[in-house]
Amino acid sequence: MYYRLEISPGPAASDARGAGVLQQAKRFLRLPVEGVWTRDVYSLFVECDEAGAAAALAAFTNPIIQNGHLGQSKPPHPFDWVVVVGFRPGVTDNVARSAGSALGDVLGRPLTGAEAVYTSTEYFVRGPRLDREAVGRLAVKLLANSLIQTTWVVSREEWEKDGAPVNCPAVTDRSEPHVGTVNLEVPDAELLRISRDGVLALSLDEMRAIQAYFRANAARRRAAGLSEAPTDVELECIAQTWSEHCKHKIFNARITYTDETGRTCEIDSCFKSFIRRGTEEIAKSVAWLVSVFHDNAGVIRFNDRLNLVYKVETHNSPTALAPYGGAITGIVGVNRDPLGTGMGAELLFNVWGYCFAPPFMAEKDVPPGLIHPRRLRDQVHKGVIDGGNQSGIPYMVGWEWFDPRFLGKPLVYCGTVGVLPRELNGRPAHLKEIRRGDHAVMIGGRIGKDGIHGATFSSEELHAGSPTQAVQIGDPITQKLLSDFLIEARNAGLYRFVTDNGAGGLSSSLGEMSALCGGCEIDLAAAPLKYAGLQPWEILLSEAQERMSLAVPPDSLDAFLRLARDRDVEATALGQFTDSGLFHVKYAGRTVALLDEEFLHDGLPQMQLRARWTPPRWPEPPLPPDAEAGGLLLKLLARLNLCSGEFKARQYDHEVKGLSVVKPYVGVNRNIASDATVATVEPLSREGVILAAGVAPRYSDIDTYHMMASAIDLAVRRTVAVGGRLGHIAGLDDFCWPDPVASPANPDGEYKLAQLVRANQALYDYTVAFGVPCISGKDSMKNDSTVGGRRISIPPTVLFSTLARMDDVGKAVTLDAKLPGDLVYVIGITRAELGGGELFAMLDAVGNRVPAVDADSAKRLYACVARLTEAELCRSLHTPAGGGLGVGFAKVAMGGMRGLDINVAAIPAEGGLALCEKLFSESNSRFIATVAPADRQRVEAILAEVPHACVGTVTLTPVLRLHHAGEAVAELGLDALVKAYTETLDHV
Amino acid sequence: MRPDKTADVKALVITGFGLNCERETACAFRQAGATAECVHLNEFLSRRRRLDEFHILAFIGGFSFGDHLGAGTIFANRIKCRLGDDLRQFVTAGRLVIGICNGFQTLTRLGLVPVLDGKLFTQQVALAENQQGAFRDDWVLLAANPRSPCIFTRGLDLLPLPVRHGEGRLIPADERTLAAIERNHLVALRYADPQSARPTQEFPHNPNGSVAAIAGICDPTGRIFGLMPHPEAYLSPYNHPHWARQRLNGVLPQKGLGQQIFDNAVGFAAQHLV
Known part of the structure; x- marks a missing residue:
């Protein structure tokens, strides 16, 4: 009826x-x-x-x-x-x-x-x-x-x-299951056509490797009842396993890098040479790294009972097509990374960050086929808000970055921190295993055509014919049922291994699991489907969301399936793990794929690439006159990359779980973006964590080396600014790049690859210098779009996220000025570094002197500042970033709704700086602190070895007064500052 | 009250289907001295467990069924269809029920507050979409009604708590319902202006446009209580957004002030229900 x-x-x-x-x-x-x-x-x-x-x-x-x-x-x-x-x-x-x-x-x-x-x-x-x-x-x-x-x-x-139309979108496709074969004994051009037409995203080298594998295994295949040519199940499975998304081919490529002097060197994998090497070196001197790089998320020690798990992902391509569905899938999807790490972590905190084109862009400037950035932004926020709120996970860090170059592909970063007991049922909970005979079990949502080719598709440039089935819509409630059940089953010891079903679906999860055990034999006909008509290869590759794969020992299978039924979670045994060395897939009893684990996982030929670095030279803009400083500060505060994002941020729950200590927005009116946030891991505890992030895409216009260094320094110093210290900070690197592989369609590929190399060099240099190991990361390498006939590439962007342990959250500090009469200190040195910064961007310029990081000085400085907060000597503490000290002073004043009286001449700076450079230069590694007058001597004793100066006082007068040794520079009322800071994105 | 009796108080935190505040709510009851257990709703639907094992029942915050069809709707419907008799027995026995946020929305859909004219299981008020049209997370100041029979808010005056909801605007069925709620002092908590401490309709102090600034109401016995703000998210003094300033001014409390609501419930149960 x-x-x-x-x-x-x-x-x-x-x-x-x-x-x-x-x-x-x-x-x-x-x-x-x-x-x-x-x-x-x-x-x-x-x-x-x-x-x-x-x-x-x-x-x-x-x-x-x-x-x-x-x-x-x-x-x-x-x-x-x-x-x-x-x-x-x-x-x-x-x-x-x-x-x-x-x-x-x-x-x-x-x-x-x-x-x-x-x-x-x-x-x-x-x-x-x-x-x-x-x-x-x-x-x-x-x-x-x-x-x-x-x-x-x-x-x-x-x-x-x-009458109204009857809405009955039933899937009516009733096609019979069919397994085709693909003849690879064809000329090279034909191989490439097969790859392109099938959205396999495989290169000629890779297609040839596959061709050779099947040629060599003809006899065994015939014995198993298969033709020499691969089945569609096999070819799809290999393409998915070898996708850029899963294999990180560019990060693992062999690169010939030529620098600006013409010197050439060979890099055998950026990942191994810079990211992993840095972490391995740091691992020799810290005891809290538990599990890095090999599981779904990195694991670090928190205390003697608990470990912490952290992963940040991107979900850019699906979001560009369907912003709400893409974004909700992004957040709900990354939740499954900690959930699938070790024996399964409970989810604690979310983070998000987005790069968009400005929301106020004129409609006519948006090429047809692209979604207007304002509507796209609304939908992305809505997706992550719904995903996070409905999962009951508070967010701790959220940010937005605007640049017209994100019009073609927005960046959507989503991350999740989880907590894992150190031991479960007497065994370390970060370890897991699979034994021969264990059942391969899938739990969660059913399989549909959603998300097919997601892994290969995200490795491609976005074009008008991008497949629509690559769009998924996350369902946080199905996943909440799944995650509640999973933790219950974990605590009852009902499984041996768990992992996420993310990109590539069962092909990826069971593929990786069988590689660990040495083989598997599964039957796709057992998989629960949303609707009939799916082909076997589609069942294997579907990225339908809210699913996990597990290894369940035979003697717990009944108890596992019973508990799943009691919790309204669908669980299906699909087959068993073996040690045959083969990834063996059947459909209704008939073999449809028979692949050597070794070939599937290690048969991919290494990519060979060239990179050439030529430093750009930009015109140097004239500096604005001193008299304009006050007006410039107001304009800067109102700029999209500096202004308050509170309107959207308050739609994200950040209090659920009752762990929040320093919130994303702070100050007497709770409306100023905090440098970082602090939370406890358990209710009523004093032990906690600090989460921070750094991102600086515009610095890439000058040199990605300094972009990366600045992003790392930013995250680290933000951690220090709320009361943290070096020594127990873990980092995560999330790279988003324009296509760095040179081709006729991408003529500057060698330059973009050089940018990637330089960012990696800085990542190694600064993570090692600061002792902040990368425990997990992600790369998204094809952030270009040609929709509407215009090629738009993003600026190279790395999000550097940090997770730090804090011994006592009661020593956390916020940025807002507290009591009148307190002294204002600037700690750290200001240099002529306006290049790539907000002031120059406002003047439509780039400049050349990008902020650099002197790691040795910064480390000494952070140690001193940490001694100040440890001794509870800072009443407020803030680290300036975009817009420099000028914007920093304004935030300290607005946060406390107190005036500041600042002598710009007293700011510690290198010689010969103009007023605008002192106020707006974005030099790294600096702080603004306010301290009680009675503590002056103690503070100065601690800071004796590092550049610092008392530059003024906190006042009762609601005015930010800037003067140069007594000569007035600007007097800005707090109301005018707050108006500038809050108006731009209010109700937007 | 003897301390050994509070340990006999058994508090039930119902979980499942997208609810998510179980850990902090159970923690609050335990801090108050009670024994707290988190149990999946299906355990009661399948009759493996029984509501009458407990003295206090908490419908917690979260997004049961994703707030689809309106917050609390599907969860309340499931309870009404499949656990209605047990729940009726539980409340008519005088045991305590608290509904927080999604739990409050569930209570209103079930008709467990305000129960005017003795009409249990009849919906008399609704929690509609916030007037501003969006979910909002912020801290608000609440003023307790000293004349309310509410067990949970006894002895409270002003209470800062976080709110985080998209559907919290309380709308009574009609003027008569509102008058009866006021006449019986069933409003336990109102959103207050932080300067004057008076009830306010002004955003953001009244975060959702709730009629008569109502943040929480009870039934005439005072034993069933629903509120939109989250007392279980203010158990630690360090949860308050201004704890650093409070400490500087020497007014940082020993415990988070949300704890008082649970202390009241457990204390009452120890005295009257154990």
């Missing part, structure tokens, strides 16, 4: 969604819309009588604020058009899933496989001057994403005559 349930806002509640659409339609699309009213429609295809449907309606409707109606009703408002938005067949519909579950409660039985619930939204649009084309534009630009949603545009006359 088909029933239609309508739920609309009642008289007591406003139709906020309708009002929002009306406002945006007028503002962004400039359409003559006069009113918009909305309602939710649930299409029920269930075997029940009308009383059952009426009972469901009663249960679904909140009687005080909603009106429910069974069937189709005429809305109480005048309208001219109706737009109906539903999901396309097979797209995850989280609300419908929940509604189906509730319907089961009402009917007293779960729904059968033949029954279904679908959701849609109906928009009633008033606008006598609107025509069908305009309403269609409204539908696709504002109301729906046509990649994942279907829209119907119906005039009032049509609606009155024919």
Whole structure:
């Protein structure tokens, strides 16, 4: 039976969604819309009588604020058009899933496989001057994403005559399972065509290696009933395993690097030569590195009972296509990394960071086919907000960076910290194993066509024909059920091994697991599907979300499956692990893939690349006159990369779990972005962690070496600024690069690869110097777009994230000035380093003197500052970044709503600096501290060895007063500063 | 009250389906001296466990079923359909129920607050989408109503707590309902202006536009209590956004002030229910 349930806002509640659409339609699309009213429609295809449907309606409707109606009703408002938005067949519909579950409660039985619930939204649009084309534009630009949603545009006359369209996006493909073969005994050009047409993203060298493997194994294959040519299952599985996303081919490439002097050297893998080597060297002198690089996330010691797990990922390509779905998948997906680390960590904190084009960009500057950055940003935030909030994981660090070059591909970084007991059931919990005979079990969501080719697709440039099935929509509730269950099963000792089903799906998770054990034999026909019609290779590669793979010992399988049933989590045994050396996949008993583990995982030929570094030379802009300093400071505070992002940030839960100590926004009015955040790991504890991040994409325009050094220094000094110290800080490197492989379409590839080499050199130099090992990382190497006929490449960007242990969170410090009369100190030296900074960006310039990092001086300085906070001598502490000391002073003042009286002449600086350089230079490794006058001697004694100066006092007058040895430079009222700082993104 | 009796108080924290504040809520009950257990709802639906093993029941914060179909709707419907009789017996026996955030939303959908005219299991108030139209995480100041029969807020005056919700605007069914709630002093907590400590409709101090600044209400017995803010997220003094300033001014409390709500409940249960 088909029933239609309508739920609309009642008289007591406003139709906020309708009002929002009306406002945006007028503002962004400039359409003559006069009113918009909305309602939710649930299409029920269930075997029940009308009383059952009426009972469901009663249960679904909140009687005080909603009106429910069974069937189709005429809305109480005048309208001219109706737009109906539903999901396309097979797209995850989280609300419908929940509604189906509730319907089961009402009917007293779960729904059968033949029954279904679908959701849609109906928009009633008033606008006598609107025509069908305009309403269609409204539908696709504002109301729906046509990649994942279907829209119907119906005039009032049509609606009155024919009624609303019936929304039934059932998957009707009933094609029979079929395994094809691909003939690789063809010329090279044909090999390349096979790779390209199949979205395999394999190079000619790689295709030839595959060709040779199958040629050599013809006899064994015939014996197993397979043809010499690979099956589609095998070819897809190899392409996925060898994808850039999974194998990091560029980071592992052999690179011939030529520097600016013409000197050439060979680098055998940036990853091994710089990232891993640095960590290995640091590992010799620290005792808290537990597990790095080989599991889903890095593991470090926290205390004698607990370890911490941290991973940060990117989810750029899917987000560019479907921002909400991509972003929610990004956060919910990275949650599974700690969850799949060791025996499975409980999730503690999230972090996020986004690089977007400016949200205020004119519509005409956005090429057709790209989503306007403002709408994209709204959707990305919404996705990560929903994903994080619904999972009950507070965020600790969040940031945004704006640059027009992120128009083609936005960057979406999402990360998660987890906590893992050091021991579980008497064994170290960061270790896991698989034994021959263990069952290969998949738990969580069902498999659909979502996310097929995600791993290979993210290794490609975005183009108009990018596959739409690469889009997934995360379901945080399914995953929450899964993660609650997993921890319960973990504590009961019901499995031996767990890992995430991420990119590449079962192919990747079972592939990696079987490599550890030495083989597996699974049958894909056992896998639970969302709908019929999936081919075996699709089942193996699907990236349908919310799934984990486990190794369950035979004697715990029953208990494991029973607990899963009791917790409403689907669990399926797909086969067993072996020691045959073969990745053996069957479908309904018939072999469809038979691959040597060794070839699958180690058969990939190393990529050979060339890099050439030519330092850029930019024009040096004239410095603004001193008299403009005050006005420049106000303008800087309002800039997108410096202003407050509080409006969006407060939509993310940061208090759940009750662990928060220094929050993302601090100060008397809780509205100033904190340098870093502090939280405990367990309720009521004094032991805690500090999370910080550093990112400096614009410095890449001058030299990625200093970009990387600055990002590392930024994260480290932000950690110090809230009360941390060097010694127990772990780092994570997340690289996002424009394509660094030279080709006719990418003529400056050698330069971009040189930029990558230089960033890696700095990563090694500074992680080793600071003793901050990288415990995990990620790279995303093809952040280019040619949509709309324009090639747009991102500036090379590295997010450096840190996780530090803090012995006593009661010694944490915030940046806001506290008491009048306190002394203001600047610690660290200011240099003429405006290159790549905010001031020059405001002047449309780049410059050349990019901020550098002197690691030895910085280390001495951080040790002194840590002694200050350890002795609780800082009433406030802040580390300036973009916009330099000027912006730093403003934040300290605004945070405490206190005035500051600052003598710019007293700032410790190298000789001959202009006023604007002193105030706005972005030199690294500096702090602004306020201290009690009574502590002056103690503070100066501790700082004796490092550059520092008392530059002024905290005042009761609500003014930031800057003077040069008594001569006034600027007097800025706190209200004017706060207005500049908060206005830009308020309600945006 | 003898301390050994508080240890006999058994508090139940129901988990599952997207709820997520179990650890801190259980911690709060344990700090108050009770025995607290986190149990999945399915254990009760399958009759492996029984509600009457416990003296206090907590419907905790989180996103049961992702807030789909409106916060608390599906969770309340499941309880009503499959655990309604047990819950009725639990509350008519005078045992304590607290609903926090998603738990409060569940209580309103179940009709466990405010229970005017003795109408248990009849919805009388709703928690609608915040007036500002978005989820919001911030700290607010709450003023307790000294005339409220609410067990949980006894002895409280002003209480700062975090809020974090998208659907917290309390709307009574009609004017008569609001009048009856006020007449019976069922408003236990209101959002207050931090300067005047008076109830406020002004954003962000009233974070959701709640009618009459209502942040928490109880039933006429005072034993069932629902509130949007999160007392379990202020158990440590270091949770407060201004703890450093409080310490500088010599007013940093020994314990987080949210603890008092749980202390009241456990103390009452030890005296009357054990």
